Amino acid sequence: MTATPDWNQLGDAEFRSRVAAFVQEHCPPSLRHLGRRPRWSEVGGWYTTLARHGWLAPGWPTEWGGMGLHAARHLLYIEEMERCGAPWMPDSGVRNLGPVLIAHGSDDQKRYWLPRILSGTQVWCQGYSEPGAGSDLAGLRTSARVEGDELFITGHKIWTTAAYDATHMFALVRTEPGSVRQAGISFVLLSMDQPGVTVRDIRNIAGEVEFCEVFLDNARTPLANIVGPMNDGWRIAKSLLGFERVWAGSPRKALAALWRTEELARRDHSRLAADAAFVDRLTQMRLDVEDLQSLYQRFAQLLRQGELGPEVSALKVWATETGQRASELLVEAAGGGGLLEDSGPLGAFYDTRAPAIFSGTNQIQRNLIARNVLNLSGKP
Ligand SMILES: Cc1cc2nc3c(=O)[nH]c(=O)nc-3n(C[C@H](O)[C@H](O)[C@H](O)COP(=O)(O)OP(=O)(O)OC[C@H]3O[C@@H](n4cnc5c(N)ncnc54)[C@H](O)[C@@H]3O)c2cc1C
Missing domain, CATH: 1.20.140.10 (Butyryl-CoA Dehydrogenase, subunit A, domain 3)
Structure with missing residues (x-):
């Protein structure tokens, strides 16, 4: 087996040509230059191929299965993938959640969630925006009540990219009753596969279904699925x-x-x-x-x-x-x-x-x- 090179030490041109060769060898031609967002059923195989070769998480440190690319090299990776026509993937778990967990998660959370993101057994969506809380995200109203060792979450998320294919959502919810603005918000992880979660597709201007509304009605998640301290979710969400x-x-x-x-x-x-x-x-x-x-x-x-x-x-x-x-x-x-x-x-x-x-x-x-x-x- 050939040793993995130090990706950050390669010259830009050499790095680009390695990415191009990888796409050429492993990405099915039917997925290249697709011009639309494929569903998980189409693109899941490409996701797991990237993971198997250690190419899925360019920005994660190598100790967690990433490529350990520094930020500028990471940009080059994305650019070259796009230039070669690699398809869009529902990879919010890799792009957004992974770095949050690595920076702010407990050891148990990292050990549990990171391998599942990498293996593609979990597909994640981002539940921040709400009707009335987009630009003014601190106006979010989705709330979570603590009962025993669980949170019960009720609210309405919107513009949630690819929620139709997601098994899990990371979300900002208000955990302190009566709190306003940035205070009292927590960063939580929850399963989409439960009775309290309803997903409704939204069609975009091009006529394609790209994002969704997500209705939460006493959706449950263990307290252990709060990332960082309770009520400190704003700081965590902004760090990226x-x-x-x-x-x-x-x-x-x-x-x-x-x-x-x-x-x-x-x-x-x-x-x-x-x-x-x-x-x-x-x-x-x-x-x-x-x-x-x-x-x-x-x-x-x-x-x-x-x-x-x-x-x-x-x-x-x-x-x-x-x-x-x-x-x-x-x-x-x-x-x-x-x-x-x-x-x-x-x-x-x-x-x-x-x-x-x-x-x-x-x-x-x-x-x-x-x-x-x-x-x-x-x-x-
Ligand atoms: C393709 C796409 C994918 C998305 N995916 C996700 C996702 O996966 N998860 C998620 O949580 N969200 C997602 N979003 C939502 C996105 O974050 C919000 O659309 C964005 O934050 C704007 O919020 P809004 O749509 O509520 O617009 P509003 O905040 O209501 O803004 C409406 C208009 O008013 C202007 N405006 C608002 N406030 C001010 C101000 N103070 N000063 C000047 N002008 C102002 C805005 O610029 C805009 O032109 C996605 C959006 C798009 C387009």
Whole structure:
């Protein structure tokens, strides 16, 4: 058996080519460049293949079965997987819950849950948002009552990605009766397979079922499934935001839309290249995407050095809005006939709407920049 290399020591190009070779060898071609979110029944095999080869959890430490990649290398891993067309997976357990457990879980919790996440015997969803508690997450009202050594949870979660396939949910719930805002919230783990849990699908703008509403009616979970101290869930939930915001600032969607627009311009030279206004906008878009790529590299470097500051909100806003403009140009380049023949441009258009909403909406990012970077108090 060949020894596992130290992934962080390989050069970027060598690392990228190893990821590409892995996808080429192990990912079924039918799953590549799928253009939609596959169900667990389709993608579970790929998940367990990654796990078997130690490739499932790039950001986890090696002692817990991860690849131990530092943050910038982790970004490279995700980028290369996407470039090679590896499919989206319901991997909230790997991406979100695992790092929380590793940082804040008890030894018993780590020993029990981490191997189950890795093996794919549990599929996790994230239960934070509620109707009336999205941007203002501290307004959440789902509550949990302690009875004996159990919690009884009642409330309504929404926009829960892939809850239709999840066996478990990690959720923020109010455990202190009468508490307000960030106080009195706990980070809990619960099984979806019980009478008190009802899942209802929500169809997105592209007509696909991507997320759900989850109704909790005295759903039960042992007190031992609270991660960190009771009523300290807010601090725990917030500890992961840095990486998410850099990732949300990746230029990949803008780049993909730009490449497709350039391809269309080459194919339909007489219609597009003869249009001076279009060429002007395409050139501007190229420059914008190049600027974005340099900014992204700069933030990836700061993340690697552990020096990420509140300015990262600007990256998220810039990347998501550049992605939207790039996809709008692609739709325009495809033209009416092109849109009928190929669903790709419209798919890219829809796909670039959501990133301006999740991981903190762009308006909220602008508020953060105003307050934490520009020191504007909002008072006259
Ligand atoms: C594709 C997708 C997947 C998601 N997956 C999950 C998931 O798995 N689990 C989960 O818990 N959540 C998930 N979410 C939910 C996401 O976190 C919320 O949509 C997000 O926090 C915004 O909350 P909201 O939808 O309630 O909008 P609201 O908070 O109601 O905002 C509505 C509008 O008002 C603006 N606004 C609100 N407050 C302010 C303010 N103070 N200043 C200026 N403007 C403001 C917002 O920017 C937005 O434009 C997902 C969302 C999407 C789009």
